[in-house]
Amino acid sequence: xxxxxxxxxxxxxxxxxxxxxxxxxxxxxxxxxxxxxxxxxxxxxxxxxxxxxxxxxxxxxxxxxxxxxxxxxxxxxxxxxxxxxxxxxxxxxxxxxxxxxxxxxxxxxxxxxxxxxxxxxxxxxxxxxxxxxxxxxxxxxxxxxxxxxxxxxxxxxxxxxxxxxxxxxxxxxxxxxxxxxxxxxxxxxxxxxxxxxxxxxxxxxxxxxxxxxxxxxxxxxxxxxxxxxxxxxxxxxxxxxxxxxxxxxxxxxxxxxxxxxxxxxxxxxxxxxxxxxxxxxxxxxxxxxxxxxxxxxxxxxxxxxxxxxxxxxxxxxxxxxxxxxxxxxxxxxxxxxxxxxxxxxx
Ligand code: FA5
Numbered sequence: 001x002x003x004x005x006x007x008x009x010x011x012x013x014x015x016x017x018x019x020x021x022x023x024x025x026x027x028x029x030x031x032x033x034x035x036x037x038x039x040x041x042x043x044x045x046x047x048x049x050x051x052x053x054x055x056x057x058x059x060x061x062x063x064x065x066x067x068x069x070x071x072x073x074x075x076x077x078x079x080x081x082x083x084x085x086x087x088x089x090x091x092x093x094x095x096x097x098x099x100x101x102x103x104x105x106x107x108x109x110x111x112x113x114x115x116x117x118x119x120x121x122x123x124x125x126x127x128x129x130x131x132x133x134x135x136x137x138x139x140x141x142x143x144x145x146x147x148x149x150x151x152x153x154x155x156x157x158x159x160x161x162x163x164x165x166x167x168x169x170x171x172x173x174x175x176x177x178x179x180x181x182x183x184x185x186x187x188x189x190x191x192x193x194x195x196x197x198x199x200x201x202x203x204x205x206x207x208x209x210x211x212x213x214x215x216x217x218x219x220x221x222x223x224x225x226x227x228x229x230x231x232x233x234x235x236x237x238x239x240x241x242x243x244x245x246x247x248x249x250x251x252x253x254x255x256x257x258x259x260x261x262x263x264x265x266x267x268x269x270x271x272x273x274x275x276x277x278x279x280x281x282x283x284x285x286x287x288x289x290x291x292x293x294x295x296x297x298x299x300x301x302x303x304x305x306x307x308x309x310x311x312x313x314x315x316x317x318x319x320x321x322x323x324x325x326x327x328x329x330x331x332x333x334x335x336x337x338x339x340x341x342x343x344x345x346x
Contacts, residue, residue, distance in 0.1 A: 004063050007037060011067050015074045021082075024075055031067050038064045103346040104211065104335060107323045108194055111213050114237045118230070120192040120215065125175035127196050128155060130163035134170060137177040137302040138254035146253045151200040168198035172214035172316055173254060176295070179216065180303020187310050189218040194319070204331050211319045218295065218305060218312030224257075227292060227313040235263050235289075239326055244270060246286065254314075255293025261315060262286035267328065287325050290317030 011031060018024050031037050041060050048056050101109075112122050125133075140146050142164070150170035157166050175193040183189060193214040202208055217226065228247060235245045243266070247259035264270035265287050268279035279285070292315030297307035305312075320332050327346070329335070334342050 004041075004059050008063055008066065012070065015070055018074060018078075021075065021078050024071060024078060028071050032064065032071075038067070102335075103323060103327075103343065104319060106346075107319045107326075108211065108213070110238065111234075111319055111322070112192065112194065114234055115192040115213075115215065118233065120190045123175060123179060123191050123193045124195040125169070125172070125178050125193060127169055127198075129167055129169040129174050130160060131165045131167055132160075132163040133174040133177055134167055136164065137299065138173055139296050139298040139302075140253045144253065153198050153200065169195065170199050171197055172212040173314065175214060176216055176254070176299060176314060177303045180218070180300070180305055185304025187218040187220075187305060187312070189216060189312065191216050202333075204333070205321065205324075207320070207332050207336055209336075210332070212290070212316050213319055214314060214316045216295070216312060216314040218300070218310055220310060222311045222313060224294065224313065227294075227315065231261055231289075231292065231315060238322060239263060239266065245289075247292065250291060250293075252291055252293055254296050254299050255291070256296045258291065258293035261289045261292050261317070263289050263325065266325065281328070281330070289322065289325075290315060292316070 011027070014027055015024075018027060029036060033039075038060060041063075042057075045053055045056060116122060134150070134152070135144070135147050136142070152170045153168040155166035155168070159165050172193045172195050175191070175195070179189060179191050179193070191214075193216070194211060196209055197212050198209055199206070200208065215230065217230070224247075228245070231245050231247075235243045242264075244264040246262050248262055250258045250260040252258040263286065265272075265279055265282035265285055267281040268274050268285060270285045272279050272282065272285035274280070281287070293313065295312040295314055300307040300310060300312065320335055323329070323335070324332060
């Protein structure tokens with residue numbers, strides 16, 4: 001009997017000093033296992049005097065229950081404390097990198113919003129387009145030298161009798177006649193067509209794939225003042241209230257008269273000089289945004305619209321160029337490099 005109480009003390013001591021579930025398993029095996037201390041005590045029963053056997057058996061059972069309970073209590077304690085070490089819910093979480101939209105996507109969204117506010121409908125027309133909509137319908141018949149300005153990629157598919165070859169659309173102006181036809185030749189038209197364009201260009205201000213946004217308005221009594229007013233509204237909203245625009249005479253086959261549209265440079269404040277030297281960015285105080293003009297009567301006719309009744313204007317600008325002028329970037333190719341270090345800045 002004396003032995004039993006010393007065993008109990010010993011097991012309690014061992015349990016107190018146990019710091020892992022592994023060690024606990026060892027203790028459990030040593031006391032309660034098939035060849036453990038409890039079983040060996042039970043095997044001793046035959047050596048006990050018969051009148052004491054019953055009491056001896058009871059005491060061993062009590063000890064066995066006590067050890068079982070103590071081990072279970074210790075096991076719960078250990079599990080709880082190791083859980084606490086593994087998951088500290090108060091620690092800040094691991095920061096995962098977040099992607100963002102590309103700066104050109106932001107620019108396109110901003111441009112859309114500016115024009116949608118004044119009633120323009122956002123459209124986009126095919127990137128793989130017929131030559132007809134890119135050139136013929138825009139007053140540039142087959143073999144016309146003006147086509148050379150749009151250094152076009154041709155698709156190797158059989159030619160269509162009326163629509164001619166297939167091209168990667170070199171400008172969003174291919175959407176002009178498509179929009180007129182979509183509306184059955186019935187103005188009013190107030191469209192902003194934003195789409196990808198392709199040309200065989202590759203330098204600091206030209207990429208082989210780029211975007212254009214093309215505004216077009218056709219209705220009765222539309223004139224150049226509406227064009228200038230709309231571009232001015234865009235420039236002030238996109239670039240800031242201090243920016244000025246100007247229309248400079250130019251030539252496009254599909255507008256008459258035609259203009260290049262310039263915006264005052266933000267690097268030199270439109271003066272053309274910085275610290276007494278020519279402005280490095282614009283050299284003249286003005287930067288080119290893109291082309292514009294009054295829609296040519298032949299283009300209106302191709303869209304089923306009577307030029308004696310309706311007039312219209314159109315412009316086509318590059319969002320990348322606008323973004324470059326807004327952020328002061330000197331290299332369009334950075335925007336398409338996919339270099340995270342560059343893109344992260346915006
Ligand atoms: C045109 O594409 C005419 N369709 C614009 C137009 C529309 C005139 C409606 C009249 C009426 P241009 O080739 O100049 O014009 O291009 C217009 C703008 O597109 C350029 O000023 C430039 O901002 C952008 N752009 C043209 N080519 C590239 C290129 N390779 N990479 C990046 N941007 C370009």
